[in-house]
Amino acid sequence: MDKSKVFWEDLGVTAEISAFTPQDKIEEFHVMLHVKPRAELFDGQLKRIYEGEERLLRLPQVMGADVILKRYFLSDSTNQQPLMKQEADCSVSVIQQPPLDGSKVAVWLYLQKGCKVANVNGVIVAEHNGYRHLWKMGMHEHKGDSAWQTESLLISYEETLQSFNATLADNCIRTWFFVRDVDTQYAGMVKARKENFAEQGLTERTHYISSTGIGGLPADTRALVQMGTYALTGFEPSQQRYLYAPTHLNPTYEYGVTFERGTVMEYGDRAQVFISGTASINNKGEVVHVGNIVKQTERMWENVGVLLEEGGASFDDVMQIIVYLRDVCDYPTVNEMFARRFPDTPKVITLAPVCRPTWLIEMECIAVKKRCNEKYRDF
Incomplete structure (x- = not known):
């Protein structure tokens, strides 16, 4: 693995890059872009971040890679998201989780080189060697409480997976739940997720799904929960295993939540x-x-x-x-x-x-x- 940093002084943008590049195989890149604060409004910082993304794709080591997902961390999502461009060639999530370096925006990008990538009904599909990697970010609802919204999001996602001959229990590898006012709304999300998982055959006797449930504000002020997901088809069940670290951690179901540690x-x-x-x-x-x-x-x-x-x-x-x-x-x-x-x-x-x-x-x-x-x- 190669790790490097690029700083474009004229932009005031730093790219932190991890590259896994085995010869003649699919290459993977994870990148964090940070913008140096200047005396400017959000649109100025966003413009510099976008230019940083373009320059990133022109770097020799990254050139030819497809962007699979972007997650933008914003200081004020409700007012800032309307200023952002619409993108359909990768899975995008925007969440108010202010970067603490003093900037208004940072972005995590995940890229692959060598896969066939397409947008299939809102799901970014990276396909190679018999596998289909399914990324869908930024899902949210705007009616009901956090429990209702979580249940609605999961049902909608399960229907999406059916179109790929996949299920939540068999194919979903990773989820993210961003919860508005986590101290009061998290319990509703947890309850709805637990009930939905039980209906899907996900219990303490089977398995759950690796996840992050954390505070974060969707741009839509009516949305209490925003969900992101990664699923995979074409693999053998033995290729997937779960991590527990029992010397240090307990099973999550013991304190009422339903996710795997890893x-x-x-x-x-x-x-x-x-x-x-x-x-x-x-x-x-x-x-x-x-x-x-x-x-x-x-x-x-x-x-x-x-x-x-x-x-x-x-x-x-x-x-x-x-x-x-x-x-x-x-x-x-x-x-x-x-x-x-x-x-x-x-x-x-x-x-x-x-x-x-x-x-x-x-x-x-x-x-x-x-x-x-x-x-x-x-x-």
Whole structure:
């Protein structure tokens, strides 16, 4: 894996790039674009970010890759999203989770080189070697409470999967739930998700889906929940396994929620490891180091490290990190800690309350590890 940074001084834009580029195989890239704040309005920063995206695609190592998804982190989604361009060639989500570097916008991009990519009825499909990777971001509703909206979103998504001969239980690998006013609305989302999963055959006796449930404001002020998803078809059930880290973490159902701590997808040439939103928690489901941002960050890293190890990977294989903070005043401390430990890994630190008030910080990440496994087809 190669990790690099590019700074375009005239734009004031930095691209943090992770590249997994095996010879004559599908290449993957995760990129975080950051814009240096200047004395300008949002549209000025957005224009520079867009120009940064264009320059990124002209870099020799990235040239020829297709953008699969973009997630824009905004400081004021309701007022800023109307200024953004409409895009149909990749899956886009826009969420109010302000970047804490002082800018109004940052973006995470995921790219692949060598796949056939198409928009099929609003789903971005990356197809190669018998696999179909299905990405659908930015789903939201504008009626009802958080439980009703969650149920509606899941039913709609399940209908979408049916058009690909797929199901939520068998094919969905990763979900994201962004919840407005997470301290009051999260419970409704959790209840509806649990009930829907049970109807789909997802229980504590079977499995759940890796996920992040976090505070975030959709642009539509009526939307209480926004959902993003990744699903896959064409794989053998044995290619997918779940991560538990029982020495450090407990099963999520023990405290009433329904997601997996992490998921590994094994291919012939690589493994992808999806780590769910992870915080400072022990294997009894208790928050550890209440009120101490440094200790919570260190315990969070410990938990993620154990999950990665169980998945046959390490922090060296992590291609991107998203960090969520409850208190903006913790940013200088956390930013210094992450910069020191992960100086080259693409990352963004945002303001986004975690689902328990005493959790000060949460992170998620995606890792890719080289494999030589003749049992499975290459990615």
